[in-house]
Amino acid sequence: MGYHIKQFEQGEIIFHGGDSSDCAYIIEKGQVEIFAESNDTIIDILNEGELFGEMGVLDQSPRSTSARAITPVVLLEVKTEQITNRLAESDAIVKALVGVLLKRFRSLLPSQGMTAKNSNLLNQVESVVEQTGLSKFKLESELRTAINNGDIQTVYQPIQEIQKNQIAGFEALSRWSHPERGFISPVEFIALAEETDLIIEVGELVFSRAIELLSVLPDHVFININVSAKQLDDNQFLQRVVAKVKQHGIQPNRLKLEITETMVVDFKKARHWIKKCKEIGFLVCADDFGTGHSGMEQLLELDFDVLKVDQVFVRNMFKSERYQIIIESIASMAQRLETKLVAEGVEYDQQLEVLQALGFNFGQGYLFGKPMSLEDVMKLF
Ligand code: C2E
Ligand code: CA
Ligand code: CA
Numbered sequence: 418m419g420y421h422i423k424q425f426e427q428g429e430i431i432f433h434g435g436d437s438s439d440c441a442y443i444i445e446k447g448q449v450e451i452f453a454e455s456n457d458t459i460i461d462i463l464n465e466g467e468l469f470g471e472m473g474v475l476d477q478s479p480r481s482t483s484a485r486a487i488t489p490v491v492l493l494e495v496k497t498e499q500i501t502n503r504l505a506e507s508d509a510i511v512k513a514l515v516g517v518l519l520k521r522f523r524s525l526l527p528s529q530g531m532t533a534k535n536s537n538l539l540n541q542v543e544s545v546v547e548q549t550g551l552s553k554f555k556l557e558s559e560l561r562t563a564i565n566n567g568d569i570q571t572v573y574q575p576i577q578e579i580q581k582n583q584i585a586g587f588e589a590l591s592r593w594s595h596p597e598r599g600f601i602s603p604v605e606f607i608a609l610a611e612e613t614d615l616i617i618e619v620g621e622l623v624f625s626r627a628i629e630l631l632s633v634l635p636d637h638v639f640i641n642i643n644v645s646a647k648q649l650d651d652n653q654f655l656q657r658v659v660a661k662v663k664q665h666g667i668q669p670n671r672l673k674l675e676i677t678e679t680m681v682v683d684f685k686k687a688r689h690w691i692k693k694c695k696e697i698g699f700l701v702c703a704d705d706f707g708t709g710h711s712g713m714e715q716l717l718e719l720d721f722d723v724l725k726v727d728q729v730f731v732r733n734m735f736k737s738e739r740y741q742i743i744i745e746s747i748a749s750m751a752q753r754l755e756t757k758l759v760a761e762g763v764e765y766d767q768q769l770e771v772l773q774a775l776g777f778n779f780g781q782g783y784l785f786g787k788p789m790s791l792e793d794v795m796k797l798f
Contacts, residue, residue, distance in 0.1 A: 423495040426488035431470075438473025438482045440494045447490035454483045474500050475519055483673065506613075550561055557613065559595065560606055564618050569593050571626045572788035574680060575797075576641065576759065579773050579780045586639035586677070586723070588781060589627045590788050591619060592672055611645050620648045624658050627672065630791060632665040640703060641673045646680045649690040659697055669698030673723060676701060678709035685719045695763070702759070707747060716754065724751055728762025734771060748775040 422445070425431055434454055442449075444465050448687050451469060460482055463469055473480050474497050504512060546661070563569055578774035593601045610616040620642075627640040648654050662669055674694055681687040689743040702723035703715055707730055715721070726747055733740040749756045760772045763782030772780055 419624070422493045423494055425490045427486055427489055427491070429486050429490075431484040431490075431492070432480050432488060433479050434483045438470065438478065440493060440496055441468060441471035441474050441500060442492040443468050445491040445493050447486060447488040449490060449492075450485050450487045451482050458660070468495070471495070471500060472519060472522070475515065475601065479608055481523060505569055505717050506696070511628075553609070555588070556606075557609060560593070560609060560615055563593060563595075564615065564622065569619060569622055570790075570791060571623055573794050574781060574788040575786040576639075576779050576781045577736045577785040579760075579769060579777055584785070585639070585779060586641060586671075586673070588641040588643075589623050590643075592788075593624060607643075607645075609778065611647065614647065616645050616647050617654055619759060620654065620730055621657065624672075625661060626791070628661045628665050629659075629668050630763070630794065631671050631797070636668070636671075637674055638798075639671045639700075641675050643677075643704065647678075649680075655693065655697065670700055673700040675704040675725065677704045678706075678711060678715065681711065681715060682718065687719055691721070695720075705761075707743065716750065719765065723757045723759060725759040725761055725781075726777075728782075731762045731764075731768050732773070733761050734768060745775060748777065752776055753795075779796070 420732070425447075429437060444463055448457055448458075449463045449467075451463065452459045452623070461469075466670045469484060470480070472478075474495075477497075482713070504515065515566065523596060570592040572590050572592055574590060575584045576586045576588060578585040591603050591607065593603070593606050597600050597657050601605070607619070608614070609618050623642055627642055630639070631640055662672070676687070693703050700722040701720075702725050703719070704725050705727040706712065706715075706724045708727045724747070726744065730740050730744045732749075734744055735741075748758060758777045759779040759781060760768075760777050761781050763769055763772065763780040763784045764785060769780060769784060
């Protein structure tokens with residue numbers, strides 16, 4: 418695809434209104450004037466580093482204005498595919514917004530007797546708004562309402578101390594039962610919440626409920642909570658959690674915060690979060706450990722209290738020797754690093770036996786219990 422350089426003399430036309438839009442330009446050197454040829458009005462004067470000619474590329478319509486070099490000019494060509502590929506890969510809402518803005522902006526331009534006729538992308542964008550974009554917007558509003566109405570439930574999955582065969586704690590998991598769509602997976606609605614600040618509110622719900630539950634459970638029982646980057650970046654969020662912990666007289670080390678690798682792209686930031694949590698007294702777990710790309714680096718750089726080994730290892734431990742070897746190595750590393758180990762996705766006795774032999778501290782999975790309601794948790798104690 419590559420970049421191309423184009424040069425124009427002072428006064429030379431770069432493109433005329435009505436020409437086909439085969440690329441956009443970034444100004445490397447010089448000054449460019451965007452103007453309407455019909456009445457010779459200047460629309461804009463652009464300098465080094467600025468982008469122009471992108472509008473026709475975006476909606477595949479002819480140039481709606483003309484462009485002229487007002488000094489000698491060097492331009493860097495940006496190919497249509499470079500723009501349309503990016504847009505095609507972008508979030509539905511971003512596409513929708515670009516489409517709407519483009520339409521609005523065009524309506525403000527001095528008319529040159531032409532419209533975006535073959536506006537493929539614009540049509541595409543409009544249908545995307547209708548399908549994905551709008552439904553996503555709608556779901557987001559419904560999620561907001563659900564949070565306010567208390568329709569986001571919290572369930573608790575047991576975490577078993579496998580050397581003693583007793584429940585040691587729970588992982589709090591969010592549930593949303595939508596009035597029309599039924600059960601919506603947290604994978605879907607948490608991702609949506611993370612795109613906005615709604616995750617702060619979801620998190621606040623989960624923490625409040627977990628802290629209240631801890632205050633009525635025996636002192637040795639802990640609760641794990643999934644946190645996302647936005648929550649840990651928000652100092653006030655953590656302060657509110659700390660206030661609730663104090664208010665209920667809970668030992669902070671009964672709360673364990675689960676962080677996934679996708680959040681740990683920036684080790685400096687992750688170290689800062691972990692330090693902050695530990696200062697408060699919370700314990701910190703690496704969630705879904707072993708699946709990403711930075712497992713070793715995480716162990717080197719970050720001081721986790723607990724590693725939660727991802728479900729794929731337990732699921733495949735009898736199917737593939739490779740999984741077995743890796744899980745054994747994780748176990749021996751964790752012991753030497755004095756990091757506690759949780760195995761996720763334990764479903765069968767045979768799996769449990771191997772994990773016990775490898776020295777895992779905890780197990781979580783359907784063998785010990787599915788996520789359960791508050792009432793069912795209370796019945797266990
Ligand atoms: P996760 O943190 O890895 O949570 C474990 C998931 O595995 C849960 O799915 C749980 O129901 C499921 N699971 C537990 N034991 C077994 C088993 O033995 N076999 C199988 N096949 N699955 C098992 P769930 O509840 O659908 O949650 C999915 C993900 O959504 C969670 O993955 C977590 O990343 C996220 N999530 C859920 N609630 C919250 C929340 O309140 N806040 C945040 N930030 N994320 C949440
Ligand atoms: Ca988790
Ligand atoms: Ca997990």
